[in-house]
Amino acid sequence: MRQGPCSEEGCFTVLKLFEHVLESDPLINEVGFIHPSQFNLLDEEAGSSSVYQNELQPNNETSRKFWNQDHKLGISTDILVQLCKDAKHVFLLAFEEYKRHGNACNESQIENFSCSPGTPEIEVMRHSQAVLLLSSDFGTAWNARKLILSKKDQLSAFTKELRLSELILSNSPKSESTWSHRRWIIKMISQRFSTPQVIITKESELVESIGERSKMNYRAWYHRCWLVSYMAIEQVIQELNKSKRWAGLHVADSSCFHYRRRLMLKILESLYVKGGNAYDKSEARKIWKEELDWNKELVERYVGREALWLHRRFLSLNWIIYFACNDLDVSPEPGESIIMNEEIAIFIDNEIHLLESSMIVPDTKFEDFQAQALHAGVYMLWLTKKIPELWRMVEEKLGTEKVKCVLSTIAQERPSLLHHLVNV
Amino acid sequence: MKITALLVLKCAPETSDPVILANASDVSHFGYFQRSSVKEFVVFVGRTVASRTPPSQRQSVQHEEYKVHAYNRNGLCAVGFMDDHYPVRSAFSLLNQVLDEYQKSFGEAWRSAKEDSSQPWPYLTEALNKFQDPAEADKLLKIQRELDETKIILHKTIDSVLARGEKLDSLVEKSSDLSMASQMFYKQAKKTNSCCTIL
Secondary structure, eight states, rough: OOOOOOOOTTHHHHHHHHEEEEHHHHHHOEEEETTHHHHHHHHHHOOOTOOOOOTOOOOOOOGEEEEEEETEEEEEEHHHHHHHHHHHHHHHHHHHHHHTTTTSSOOOHHHTOOOOHHHHHHHHHHHHHHHHHOOOOOOOHHHHHHHTTTTOOHHHHHHHHHHHHHHHHHHTOHHHHHHHHHHHHOOOOOOOOSSOHHHHHHHHHHHHHHHSSSTOOOHHHHHHHHGGGGHHHHHHHHHHHHHHHHHHTOOTTTHHHHHHHHHHHHHHHHHHHHHHOOOOOOHHHHHHHHHHHHHHHHHHTTOOOHHHHHHHHHHHIIIIIIIIIIIIIIIOTTTTOOOOOOOEEEEEHHHHHHHHTOOOOOOSSSOOOOHHHHHHHHHHHHHHHTTHHHHHHHHHHHHHHHHHHHHHHHHHHOHHHHHHHHOO | EEEEEEEEEEOOSSSSSOOOOOOOOOOTTTTTHHHHHHHHHHHHHHHHHHHOTTTTEEEEEETTEEEEEEEEEEEEEEEEETTTSHHHHHHHHHHHHHHHHHHHTTGGGGGGGGGGOOOOOOOHHHHHHHHHHHHHHHHHHTOOOOOGOOOEEESSSSGGGTTTTHHHHHHHOOTTTHHHHHHHHHHHHHTTTTSSOOO
């Protein structure tokens, strides 16, 4: 058996201490790396008296390694690199052992009566947990856990894994491997047990709280969009309603509106499900109209926010194709020409009014009126590119002067975009 | 929409660094171990921006996940740390209100301030809570006509506020407002602000 650089008992004391802290506080909900100078300050802020001492660590500032109170765990950066190396080393040893002998004891262990059932497996899980808390993108460790978990048949093993993953995300919210592992767990749960709606709901809430703390977290929002494929239509509607308030408070965040589009796409898909299970079109229509009206309120209130205008593109285009067109029982073909009708005409008329009012740029530098004019112009141009029949209507209603104004605004700020939109 | 901090500072030409007169911050939405560093950064960035905001000027600086808004009214400067979503106009409306209230409560006593004040100012803490909803700040707009006449300068990065040759990294290193822990946190945050993390 391979030996480490020193005898097994003498080495890895810090690792053992780390694993002990993790085991003794199963409710730890946040992990962080801290500077050694933070220990005293943290003690003060947590209101701990000087009587508190972690009995495993000397009360000597220079050798404090872990800080654990209120279910938070801080790891000193002084020991971090060595701890990570040790954890990796020990994990890989344990994993080799597990792969060689499975979960059975080897002969010498049986002879010495030193084997207890489940030891190699437990060792792999214990050490992989330690290494992943320090280095969340270590693929081999995640794979080891997948290997062991795939042999489990209790739901609790998987929900426990979700809790570990959440703990890891508290320190590495953008770790792709961690998010990907979550998806694996959910797939396993849905294959072996049913997919409790509660799990999907909790996942969605988790992404929202992580999105709140960690900006531009594409991976978190991708995960949330992925969840939609596990949602029944009732849950989709619920999610749309629940996430509305957050979206309204984060108007610069394109990801949350992208998520809403994903939900709304699911509604569209469900309109044409065969076998009498199709979602009620008039209900869908109501939801769409509400979203359009709400988007308009936001656009008028929070001036110059591109994410809102991008959202409107999706809403308007699909309104025209799916709801304003004469009622169809089959899904419209892509590229099919739109047959102009009165409802569409009225809708476009309103959009043109919105464009006109957005083009007004008062001489104040406070609001981003310039950006509003740009985004409104681009929005309209984009719509006419998708539905060429609209261009004539826009030209007629706006008049040549205003059309020139729109085009020159876009030409100033985004010349390549203008080129792309205008070129046939 | 979030306000993370509101500061009132004295900016006088003869002192090299602005003096903090009042500070209210809400760091509860940050990671547990980052909170004290965030508070230190608020002080550091607040001082840095305020000292580079000439009298009668308003400016907004984009810095990481905040927009830092500053208004220097004859040496009394209000600084707000808001997020990207909080409307700029509402932010300046609030800063105006803060300055009015400060002068109402403390008159001109601030002119002789030499050291940072550690006393919390209850009004500022209340304002931090109340104006989390920009609609409250917008109510103030109706009585603030002077807001319309002034321009504000927008900076896409904090570097454009600094003088030529000044670098943020060296200011961070030299600053007495930032502890060792915060310096480490700053360097770490620079690395991990990209999508990929490699330990």
